[in-house]
């Protein structure tokens with residue numbers, strides 16, 4: 001090869017690149033590469049769903065139901081329609097009604113198919129199926145955008161999809177990992193609130209316990225104060241209705257409550273430490289609205305101070321088996337609650353302490 | 365040996381760097397941390413604490429065995445996951 005041949009080859013390469021650029025063919029090639037990558041990841045999601053589905057179906061059939069696939073199929077595509085938002089009159093009431101109906105319907109699906117199964121197992125199956133249905137939704141949405149993008153040669157759509165895929169895969173992995181605690185009943189990061197309440201109850205002199213609306217109310221004597229603990233009824237997978245219960249408790253006591261404290265897990269910002277504790281004011285609860293507003297309304301009506309203690313964690317840590325750091329923080333958060341009670345109230349006053357979150361793995 | 369002009373050498377080096385970079389990009393994968401579930405057992409009469417592997421069916425508040433120091437009840441205080449590499453296996 002002499003220098004003339006080399007220069008000819010270089011010229012042809014440059015020319016080819018130039019033609020690719022002006023005809024947009026390079027984008028077509030890039031689009032194919034992106035579509036291939038998305039399809040590969042989609043197949044991974046599909047494999048995860050199939051694996052998880054088999055696990056859930058196995059649990060259901062072990063509990064004595066012969067055709068688990070029918071039940072899973074029915075729950076997989078179950079949906080809840082949000083109420084109208086442009087007309088704000090009693091939107092909270094309508095939302096609460098819709099959510100409770102959805103909750104009750106899912107529960108009845110399972111109760112009808114598995115009539116002899118206890119509350120604990122039922123709640124685990126319920127949540128496992130919700131996880132499965134979440135994964136299935138992610139899969140279907142990604143597939144929709146991939147097929148649309150390919151059919152319409154919409155390379156911007158595919159590019160966006162390719163760019164969000166790592167985040168989505170992280171969510172998928174989190175859901176996949178969350179199936180472990182929800183099939184075995186181990187506490188998760190979000191169980192922090194109920195765990196703090198459980199530890200506080202152990203420290204205090206318990207007077208009575210009742211269950212209202214899937215939520216436990218424990219009356220106890222702690223630090224010379226009458227404390228009403230509120231947490232979801234454990235140890236199944238259950239978030240209860242702490243807002244509605246606090247509201248009716250305050251009404252029951254005719255507003256003679258001196259302090260309401262909510263303890264919850266909060267999503268941390270990237271860079272913050274897992275398990276760091278923060279104090280604040282307001283209702284620390286991450287529901288779609290009805291529970292939170294119930295606490296705020298009760299506190300506002302009778303002018304009761306509303307204090308919050310949160311422990312920071314990320315999305316994955318909140319949904320998977322509780323990390324040791326978070327467990328250690330729960331003990332520190334308990335000390336925070338005790339200090340808050342001592343500082344903000346006098347002896348013989350009444351305090352409500354609510355542990356917000358899924359109480360899976362935490363009894364009472 | 366006149367055909368290896370500086371321009372060709374530069375191009376070849378550039379291509380090699382590009383290939384090595386692409387290779388390293390595809391190989392790079394974040395190290396996966398493996399977690400195991402452990403449980404903390406506490407004796408409420410003398411404060412003795414011990415951490416063990418979690419066994420299926422165990423839950424918080426379960427009385428599990430006797431305290432080796434004072435003979436009181438050992439109760440499960442917490443169930444949590446720990447980075448597998450950080451556990452010091454004793455016995």
Ligand SMILES: [Zn+2]
Nearest residue numbers: 407410431434
């Ligand atoms: Zn002991």
